[in-house]
Amino acid sequence: MSSSPDHFSLRAIALPAFGPSLLFGFGEGAIFPILALSARDLGASSAAAGFIVALVGVGSLLANLPAAALATRYGERRAMVGAALFSLLGLALCLLARSPWLLGMGVFMVGLASAVFLLARQTYLVEAVPLHMRARAMSTLGGTMRIGMFAGPFASAGVIHLTGLSGAYWVSALAMLGAGLVSLSVPDLVPKASADKAAIPKISMLSMARMHAPVLLTLGIGTALVAALRACRQIVIPLWADHIGLDPATTATIYGLMGAVDMLLFYPAGRVMDLYGRLWVALPCMLIMSCCMMAIPLTGGWISLLLVCMILGIGNGIGSGIVMTIGADASPAAGRTVFLGIWRQITDIGGSGGPLLISGLTAAASLATGIATVGSLGLLAAWIFWRWLPRGRPRA
Known part of the structure; x- marks a missing residue:
């Protein structure tokens, strides 16, 4: 890395910054499509299989605060190596599972490890990358995870054809092993604040939450709405496609094309955020995604649904890294x-x-009502960003 921030290049830190996240995303993507099938093969009901798939997100949710404590105490690199080993142990449980609960335990462990990887790389980039390139770094981090999640299922599909469902877990294990080796072999760059770390007192999570309550209760809620909209998107599209009578192959094609558009836009979005400010991306991202979600119940065939989903992919793609970037800007x-x-x-x-909200609304009213209501959350997020997100380029 150049000593001058003006001559900083993301290529100089590409391997340590993005390599572990790319491989970890690849590993997760390799097993996501077959988790429910594995659970069903072990005798789980459809409801139990859905719960087992959800354990990845549950594990990540429960591990965020412990991950922060681990990374603070042992450093980002050692935390990632430990997370890679922990995920390998979880995958071993999945391979050896003879009951749904053991499979669920392994899936849960992978979810726990994912929180460590993302938090460690976000912290590293905040320290290593100068402010004028922060958004590009964060959007690239989000983009590499998406690329890995997109490519993983294709790699595992070929192996599954030869070996059965277990092949997906072996592909994932190789990717997780690679993530651990990259984390182990590439030394951490010296962070900008390293010289002052000895003088910085340790701050408890409760004290931190109290000190920064205004930003957590405004922009934090805004980014939580972004995450809610993104999570619902993955559920809404297959449900509505089934509702209007599309076959699984057509649904998968629509979803794949949307994901491909999504992946193409992460770096341009980061550049816009760095040059003009975060609001230039956050606001159109939420407005586009919200309008497209609310338009999904108006579609009645595969062409109209594909068109809406492609625009939805553009909206989500330009918002790549926005949650991490706003969090990094707000972090002390x-x-x-x-x-x-x-x-x-x-x-x-x-x-x-x-997803819980859309499930409840669908049960209480209808699928179309649930989709439209969740889509309106994007308008609320857009208003929060308009009200509280700073205008113009970020300042130190």
Whole structure:
């Protein structure tokens, strides 16, 4: 890394910054499509299989604050190596599982490890990257995770064809092993604040939450709504496609094309945020996603649904890294890892609560009502960002 921030290049830190997250995302993507099938093969009901899949998100939600404590005490690199080993143990349980509850335990462990990886890389980038390139770094981090999640299922599909469902877990294990080796072999860059760390007092999570309550209760809630909208998107599209009579292959094609558009926009979005400010991306991201979600119940065939989903993918793609970038901007130099752990906890609550909300609304009213109501959350998030997100380029 150049000593001058003006000559900083993300390429110089690409391997330590993005390599572990790319491989971890690849590993998660490799097993996501077959978790429910594995549970069903072990005798789980459809409801139990859905719960087992949800344990990845539950594990990440519960691990955010412990992950912050681990990274603060042992450092980001050692925390990631430990998380890779922990995820390998979880995958071993999945491979050896002879009952649904043992499979669920392994899936839960993978979810716990994912929180450590994301928090460690976010903290690292805040320290290592100068402010004028922070959004590009965060959006690239989010983009590499999406690329890994997108490519993982394709890699596991070929192995599954030869070996059965167990092949997906072996593909995931190789990716997790690679993530651990990259984390172990590449030394951490010296963070900008390292010289002052000895003078910085330790701050408890409760004290941190009290000190930064205004930003956590405004922008934090805004980003939680972003996470809720994104989580619901993954559920809404297959449910509505089934509702209008589309076959699974068509649904998968629509979802895949949306994901491809999504992945193409992460770096341009980060550049816009760095040059013009976070609001230039956060506001259109939420307005586009909200309008598209509310438009889904108006579609009646695969062409109209594909069109709406492609625009939805554009909206989500330009928002790549926005949650991490806003959190990084708001984080203090003293106790940054603790703050980011709290920030991820809030956003993950939104990501977990969104699907529960749409499930309840669908049961109480209808699927169309649930989709439209959840879509309106994006308008609320847009208003929060308009009201509290700083205008213009970020300042130190």
